[in-house]
Amino acid sequence: MGATGVSTPSTRKNPSVPPSTATWDLEPHTTGKHLVLGRYMQAWLPIMTRWNGRVLFIDAFAGPGEYSGGEPGSPVIALRALIDHRAKNQMRSEINYLFIEKDGDRCERLTQVLNSLSGQLPPNCNYKVINSTFDETLTDVLDNIDHQKARLAPAFVMIDPFGVSGTPMSVVGRILENPKSEVYISFMYREINRFKRHPNFENHLDELFGCSEWRQGIDMPDGNERKVFFYNLYRDQLKVNGALYVVRFELYAGEQLVYAIFFGTKSLDGCDKMKQAIWKAAPFGDFRFRGGRLGQHTLGEDFVDFRLLEEALKREFREKGWQNIEAVENFVKSDATDFYSGHLKRKTLTPMLGNGKIEVERPPGRRGFVPGTRILFR
Ligand SMILES: C[S@@+](CC[C@H](N)C(=O)[O-])C[C@H]1O[C@@H](n2cnc3c(N)ncnc32)[C@H](O)[C@@H]1O
The missing domain is CATH 1.10.10 (Arc Repressor Mutant, subunit A)
Structure with a gap:
């Protein structure tokens, strides 16, 4: 895959199929992922910068920083959470943003977008764009840290691929080994479900789950039972690999599930703040977003049953x-x-x-x- 450099935006029917252009149309369900990210970062920044000399936000599948209609991508949402934060002048620690993007054209676009924001950043914040893959970059960073017998600074790592490849549990586990690191992962269930029997996918799914047990879900006849099996296995693997708490929510397009987001942390307060961020964006019990129903972006129901x-x-x-x-x-x-x-x-x-x-x-x-x-x- 890779962007062609053609600037015509793409309208995608399936979010797990990579677009061929540098930018693509923002789909309604994506807004759910961004709303929760923005809200969580607003809570995370003042807490983490109160107790730590240095904190790190890693957007490991950063994208071009904007959608074809000019809407902000995750890197901009994460930086805006700081720029627009009421308490930003009280945040004394060094705040580092690392954006990893495999595609050269998207990297270029991202760099332009971020440069236009740089004048608004406080002096204790810096950012870096790396044209590489999540897997290679994080392995390098973590190897270096191991070499120095150091620990990763408290980090929020967003892992937002188009599909199921390139996000091995072995790397996610190395991130979660560090005491204050958290992961926010798009789990492309629709693609897993569609290609679970395809031999070319076996390696990807072994890597994604970090085990071979996902095969037990392949023949489950009941779709919901199968989904819960894959979700629970992924949750359990995040826990085996270092998360103490795992929270997830689903993103829907109309009635159709697009994917789920899994958040893993060792922090009880982090878990609570993530649930709060989800509720504030979608105030109903099972944490679904149903984007695009009747062409409307519907973000919730009014009734919560306590x-x-x-x-x-x-x-x-x-x-x-x-x-x-x-x-x-x-x-x-x-x-x-x-x-x-x-x-x-x-x-x-x-x-x-x-x-x-x-x-x-x-x-x-x-x-x-x-x-x-x-x-x-x-
Ligand atoms: C779903 S998009 C990211 C969207 C972005 N997080 C946002 O919310 O605005 C996935 C991006 O990851 C890039 N990518 C694909 N494989 C990658 C890899 N192995 N490592 C890093 N980036 C990758 C793609 O080029 C694409 O721009």
Whole structure:
């Protein structure tokens, strides 16, 4: 593959088929991926720069930086999260952005787009564009770090390929070995499902999953069961390779699933912030985006049923006696639920208390669910 240098934009029917042009049309589901990325970066930047001398954003499949209609690509969204951040002047650490792009024409376009933004960047931020592949570049970076017996700076690594090749679990695992690194990966399920029996795909899928067990999913007759099997295997492999929490959401075009995004982290707060970012972009329980329905970009439903969180809390804690509020909060922040910590107190525990579903003991003279509160789930 590779861009031809022809500047006519391409309109693509299938996101796993690479366009032949340097830029292509923005598809509605892509906006979901970008909204969540932008929101998460707004939360990530002030937290990470508070505690670390240097932080790193790696866009490992960066693209040209813009779509054919001039809409921003992921590199611009990530830089804008800093440029437009209210707290950017309080961020003292060095903020490095690394953009990796295999295609020469897209690299050139990206460099032009980024140069037009560079005057707005704070002095502690720099960026670099590398014309190479994810696999080779990250292997070099991580080999160098190993050689120096050092650790990767806290890093958010976006891995956004067109297909299933070039994103080996072995490299993802080396990223996740580092204590403060996170991955945000497009998992091209439609392509996996379509080509799972094709012999040319075997190597790609072995590399993608980092194991051979994906073959057990090939003949599952039920489409949903098969999808859940592949999702769970990928989640489990991210965990085997270093993630403590894995969150995912799906991007739809109309009724059709296009792909899923998997986020892996070791940080409970990172997991919570990612779920919050997803909810803010698509405030409904199963984290789907349904782009392009009736030509509209539909980003969610108005109704959220917090009884699902009630049920999850009861299942987790009913047999466990009195619980500190912190333990309950940590459960909600984790990947054990789709909900995030902002859903817990006013939206769920307060109604549960009103309905007699929990008992509460508070520190003397205190109200609400302050630290020191204990809860018994009935
Ligand atoms: C889905 S697009 C990225 C879109 C971009 N992340 C965004 O959201 O605006 C994938 C990009 O990865 C590039 N690419 C393909 N294989 C690659 C590889 N192995 N390493 C790095 N870049 C690659 C393609 O040229 C393409 O520009």
